[in-house]
Amino acid sequence: MTHRPVPPLPVLSRDGSVVAVATGHTLVRASLVGGRRPLLELPHAASAVALSADGSRALVAGDLGVSLALAGSGLRTIELSAPATRVAIDGDLAVALVPEDGRLQLRAWWGDELEPAAGSVDLGQLAPDGMLADGPRRRVLTSGLRGPRARMGEGDPTAALVEIGGDGPRVAWSGDGETEGAAGFVFPLAGGAVGAYSSTQLTVLAPGEGGGWQRVRSLELAGLEAAVASSDGSRIGWSFSVYDEASSQDVGYIGVAQLENGAVEQTLAVPLSGTFSALAVDDGGAVTFATTGRPDRLVVFAAEAGVLVPRLEIEIPSG
C-alpha cells in the first residue's frame, strides 16, 4: 500500500482570467490574459487556495495559517491554531473554515492586512463540500454534511448563509429545508441570490419580505454535476459526462446557460480531464477550463469557435 502526491486542485478566478495552484511552499498563479506566471514562495506549506473574482487576490491555507497574496508581490500571513480546511475570498473579504475540537469555525478577515473580523461562527460538526464568498454584500455560503459522522460521508446535507457584520458573523439563513436534494451551490448570483442545483434543476433563492430567503424561480437544466456562476451572476456553466458504451469511455461536456431565461448557449466537449478540474464562465459566456494531472502539470483551455483549445500549460513544481 502506497501513497504518492496527488496533483493539486486548480482554481480559476470567476472571470476565468487567472488560474492558480498551490503546491508545497509555492503558489503558482498565471494570467491567461497577460501570460504572466509568477511563482510565490509561501511561509508555509499550502493545502488549499482560493482566488478572488478577478484573480487579483489569492488566499492560501497551510500548516501555519492563511496567507493573502496580492497581485503584485505582497504577502500577508495570519497564524491559525489549526490548518484551515477551506478558504474563500471575494473583494476585501477573506474567510476560512478552521477546525477546533472536532467542530468547524468560520473566521473572516478584511482588506490587504487581513484585519480580523470580530468573532467567529461555530458551524458544528460539518464536513464541508463548498464555501463561496460575496465580498460586497459581506456574505459567505457554506455547504456540506453535518453530524458526528459527517466526515465519513454520513450526515445531513446542510447549507448556511453567514453575514459578516460589524458585531461579528451570524447565520442569516440556513438552507436545510429549501435546498433539500441539492448537489451544490452557485453564489452569488445576480442581486446576491443563491443558486442550489440538483442534476436536473437550478433553484434560485433570494431574500424575501421579512428577511427570509425564498425560492424565486427554478430552471430545468440537464446534467448539472458541478456548476459555477459568472462574476455578475447572469450565467452558469456546468460540467457533465456521457458514457460511450462502444469505447467504454466517458466523454466530458461543459454547458453554459443564461439564468434569466434558462437558454443553453453552448455545449462544449472537454478534450482532457485530469485528476482535478476547474471551470469558469465569464459575463459574456466565454468558457475557461483548467485541469491538473500526472505527471504534475496544469493545462488551461479556452473556448474558441465552439471548441476548447489549450491556452496554457504549466509544469507544477514538485513542492
Next chain:
Amino acid sequence: MRDLESAQVRDEAALRSVETPAAAQSADAEAAALLELQRTVGNAALTRRLQVARDLGSPGRRLLSRYHHPPADAHDIAAFDATRHRHDANRAKVQGWLDDGAAQNHDRMLRNSCQWAKAGRSKIYVLTKTHDSTARCAAAHHAGGAAWFSYPAGELSAAAVYYARHAAAADPWDNTNINFWDDPSVDGFNDSTTRVVALMETAVARGSAYFYRVLKHETQHAADLHDTTDLGRYKSEFRAYWLGSGEFNSVSATAQVHHLGWTWNARQWAIFDDMYNDTTYGYVKTAWDAENGEHDRTKRAFQNDVVNFKRPESVNPENSIRVDDFQQAVQAASHADCTADSAAHPNAKVTAVRTALAALDANDRADVKASTDFDAMLTAHLTGTVLTDVRTALAR
C-alpha cells in the same frame, strides 16, 4: 583538490585508528573505528580486507595498514555525510511532529495516528534518499526510481541506521537496508503484515500538515484490517484517501456524477478515477477492465463492489489504538471462551475484551457501533451475556 586531500587524510586516519594496539583500546572503540572505516571506504572494501586478514591468519588490524585502497571521492563522502545528517534531522523533525500531533485536540484522527506511532503499534520509518540514489537504482535495475534508507532496520523508535557508501567503482553495491521504488514520487508505504508505516523525506519536506496527512493515510491501512484481494486493497486505499490524507476532500461527498455507465458520488469517483489512472494502483484498472466484456452489468462483481463502496466504512476509521486493542481482544476470543466465562471463573480472553472495551472513549464506541464489519466480528467471536454486555456498553 583540497577536498580530495582532506578526504584521503581522513581515510588514512581511519585506517590508523584500526591499527592502534588493542591493549590500549576498548572493544567499543575498536568497533567504532571499524564502523568509521566502513563508512568512509564502504562495506565491501572492509569485508574484503577482513577476509584477507582471516585468510592469512593474522590480526586484521596489522594487515589493514598494508591495504592500499583507492582514493576516496571527497565529494561523494561529503554528500554521504550530508545525507546522514539530513536523515538525523528528518528523524528529529518527525519525532517532534509526532509529539505535537499527539498533544493537540483539533484533529482526532491525527491525535490517534500519532499515538499509534508513539505507542509502537506500527513501526514508523522515516526514509531518506541516498546521496547516490540515481546510480544505486541503475545498478540495482531500478533505473529512474529512488533509493531510500533505512529499511527494514532503523525504525524511528530505535537508533538511526545508515547505509554503506559505494566507495569504489569495482566494489559491489551494498544495498543492506536500502528500499527501492521504481516510482520516485511514492512518499509513503505501508505493510500491514508487519505493521510498517514508512514515510519518505519528500513527505517531510512538504511540511507538517502534509506529513500528518500521509501519516493518517498510511496508519489507516494498518488500522483497517483489510484483506489483500484487489477489492480489499482498493477499499483500503479509498479509506486512506478519504479519511486519512484527504486530497479529494475538496470534491463533494454528496453530489452525484455519472461515469463509465455508473452513478457515483463525486468524491468517490475522484478517488477511483485517480487510482484507475495511476500505475501505482495498476491492479484497479486491470480488475475493472477485465469485466468490461461482460454485457450484463450485474455480473461484473468487482465493478459492482467498487461502485457500491460509496463511503469509507472502516472497522477503525480514526486510527484509534483503543479500537485496535479492542478488535484484537475480540478476535482472540471465541464463543467457547464466552460460555466458559463466569463471575466465579472469569475467562482470561473475555476479561481482555472487557478491559479493552472499558478503555474505549465515547468517540471510539461510536465508531465501533457504526461499523457493520465490526458488528459481524463481534457476532463471530462473542456470544451470550458477553455479547450483550459489549453491545450495551457500545450504545452508551
